Amino acid sequence: MRIVMAEDDPLLREGLALLLRAESLDVVAKVGTAEEVLDAIDTHRPDVAILDVRMPPTHTDEGIRAAVEARRRHPRLAVLVLSAYVEQSFATDLLSGGVGGLGYLLKERVGRVEEFLDALRRVADGGTAIDPEVVAQLFTRSRQDTRLERLSPRERDVLALMAEGLGNTAIAERLVVTDGAIHKHIRNIFAKLDLAPTQQVDRRVAAVLHYLENARRP
Amino acid sequence: MATRHDDSSDGRSGPGARESFRETVAGAASAALAALGQLVGGLGTALLALVLLGFLVVTAAACLVGVGLLLAPAVLRALHALADRERTRLARHGVDVVAPEPSPTRLRPALADAATRRAAGWLAVHATFGLLLGLCGLLLPIAAVRDTAFPLLWPLVPEDATSTSLGFGTADSWAEASVVSLLGVGWIAIILGLTPRMARLQARPALRLLTAGPDADLSLRIAELTATRAAALDAHAVELRRIERSLHDGTQNRLVTVTVLLGAARRMVARDPAGADEVLERAQSAAEQALAELRAVARGILPPVLADRGLAGALSGLAAHCAVPCRTDVELPERCAASVEATAYFVVAEALTNIAKHSGATRATVTVRSRGGRLLLRVEDDGRGGADEAGGSGLAGIRRRLAAHDGVLRLTSPPGGPTILEVDVPCGS
Numbered sequence: 001m002r003i004v005m006a007e008d009d010p011l012l013r014e015g016l017a018l019l020l021r022a023e024s025l026d027v028v029a030k031v032g033t034a035e036e037v038l039d040a041i042d043t044h045r046p047d048v049a050i051l052d053v054r055m056p057p058t059h060t061d062e063g064i065r066a067a068v069e070a071r072r073r074h075p076r077l078a079v080l081v082l083s084a085y086v087e088q089s090f091a092t093d094l095l096s097g098g099v100g101g102l103g104y105l106l107k108e109r110v111g112r113v114e115e116f117l118d119a120l121r122r123v124a125d126g127g128t129a130i131d132p133e134v135v136a137q138l139f140t141r142s143r144q145d146t147r148l149e150r151l152s153p154r155e156r157d158v159l160a161l162m163a164e165g166l167g168n169t170a171i172a173e174r175l176v177v178t179d180g181a182i183h184k185h186i187r188n189i190f191a192k193l194d195l196a197p198t199q200q201v202d203r204r205v206a207a208v209l210h211y212l213e214n215a216r217r218p
Numbered sequence: 219m220a221t222r223h224d225d226s227s228d229g230r231s232g233p234g235a236r237e238s239f240r241e242t243v244a245g246a247a248s249a250a251l252a253a254l255g256q257l258v259g260g261l262g263t264a265l266l267a268l269v270l271l272g273f274l275v276v277t278a279a280a281c282l283v284g285v286g287l288l289l290a291p292a293v294l295r296a297l298h299a300l301a302d303r304e305r306t307r308l309a310r311h312g313v314d315v316v317a318p319e320p321s322p323t324r325l326r327p328a329l330a331d332a333a334t335r336r337a338a339g340w341l342a343v344h345a346t347f348g349l350l351l352g353l354c355g356l357l358l359p360i361a362a363v364r365d366t367a368f369p370l371l372w373p374l375v376p377e378d379a380t381s382t383s384l385g386f387g388t389a390d391s392w393a394e395a396s397v398v399s400l401l402g403v404g405w406i407a408i409i410l411g412l413t414p415r416m417a418r419l420q421a422r423p424a425l426r427l428l429t430a431g432p433d434a435d436l437s438l439r440i441a442e443l444t445a446t447r448a449a450a451l452d453a454h455a456v457e458l459r460r461i462e463r464s465l466h467d468g469t470q471n472r473l474v475t476v477t478v479l480l481g482a483a484r485r486m487v488a489r490d491p492a493g494a495d496e497v498l499e500r501a502q503s504a505a506e507q508a509l510a511e512l513r514a515v516a517r518g519i520l521p522p523v524l525a526d527r528g529l530a531g532a533l534s535g536l537a538a539h540c541a542v543p544c545r546t547d548v549e550l551p552e553r554c555a556a557s558v559e560a561t562a563y564f565v566v567a568e569a570l571t572n573i574a575k576h577s578g579a580t581r582a583t584v585t586v587r588s589r590g591g592r593l594l595l596r597v598e599d600d601g602r603g604g605a606d607e608a609g610g611s612g613l614a615g616i617r618r619r620l621a622a623h624d625g626v627l628r629l630t631s632p633p634g635g636p637t638i639l640e641v642d643v644p645c646g647s
Binding site: 008009011012015016018019022023054059084085107108110111112113116 | 463466467470471472473474475476477478479480481482484485486493497500504507
């Protein structure tokens, strides 16, 4: 897996590179600004770009804007955004262009190396990895949505894990239940959210986007 | 002049009565010097007042024949300008005169305006009594020097010349010349004992007549308070933003680095123990950096030393860490409000940072005094000067912070130096 990395803090940048290289991942470029990372992506054509959100010059949302721009230039590029704190508006900005090959994680998740590598691989394979913290925020903010009110606590848990980007088997492992039980929960979720039974994957994405859409409303 | 101490001591610890006598004398001398400065400054505005009073009388007389009506607005404008100047001058000496709202400059409304009438009254008093007191402030020290030093000059003066500053008496012998010098000592005693009262007397008409009356519209003061409060909240928000940034981009990144390195080390333990140890070493040093940054952030919010050791202790700590040799001289008999002390601390911190960065100075002095419920702070360096407030945002933030406390900041920094930063802020307790 070829990776381009942007993080303005030199110590953290070196630490991340050390970790990724120790896992035999190929870090082809590591830079400190959003501008440099766009150039590096154009030059190296990596599989994944790992971006910090706050970078010079303004230290606000450079990473998010770089991610959106990079995806516009290279639609098949997978992007994993790392952030010091979660901001649901960042998540909706990121995901509004499609959820495939996208990740948005708190920086400290990197320390849980196995889970982080899982998320990285999932994103590289065109999946999604949304931080549980973001999902929790979305849940609290979308309480007023009557359709979400219909979900049982267990179904909420399942939807939260779906939103994080986990597959059915992974969700079953997390919740310590059988695959079959998860299938049942997911069917219920789709029904309660009025999602017609078209293609399975699209409905998963739609369920997640449903949250994001609702979270975007005040 | 004020006594100086070479370190943080606030001068309370002087051994014995001799020291305390010296301090009393030094205190009286410094008060007298300040009073003389104020009196002579008052002489300046009193002379202007005398000239303007002349114009006012002439204009009033000319009004009777009609020509004066054309001159009246200009004279009224001059009157208000002079009153403003007097208020600003007195504010420099710690006498707060709240300005009334702007007064009319057209004749008819001006005649009905209480503030204008009071200003005219002040003009008459200041042009006469104020002038006299100002002259005393100018002549007393001259007379004191002349008479005290008379025995030295005596052999040189012509035979029949008057010997004393009083304008009579002729010294014919050394003994008589020495008596003249005693007279000089008397002048000095008068200066030490009376000038502070004279300065207060000179300022009194302005305090009574140039201030916004009890009936005055306080909307101006309210507008000013609203503006300074907004500026204070602004400065506060900027400060919070700075803290948030140093927490997120500094400390938190260090801690994330720690977790990343720990994660990497755990994965390496089995397959490469030596490498894992090296990574753990890096993790530990990142954690130490996080702690150092956290301390710096906490100190930036409110230095704990301020509560523990007061402003004197906190400032001497700042001075000790300054790259340029710095002397502090703090005489504060009482503690000020915590917010005022913190503001004073940050003023000095900013000033010393600027001195170390830009001034090229070889030494700096920080002086803090309290007088009449006001904290007076002065930071001076012998650097190259040319400090520009527009250059850095640090001073602007400090000015906003001070304005919230009704304080003022003055920066004089001519090219070639020296740079002097003065702050005058109510103690607020």
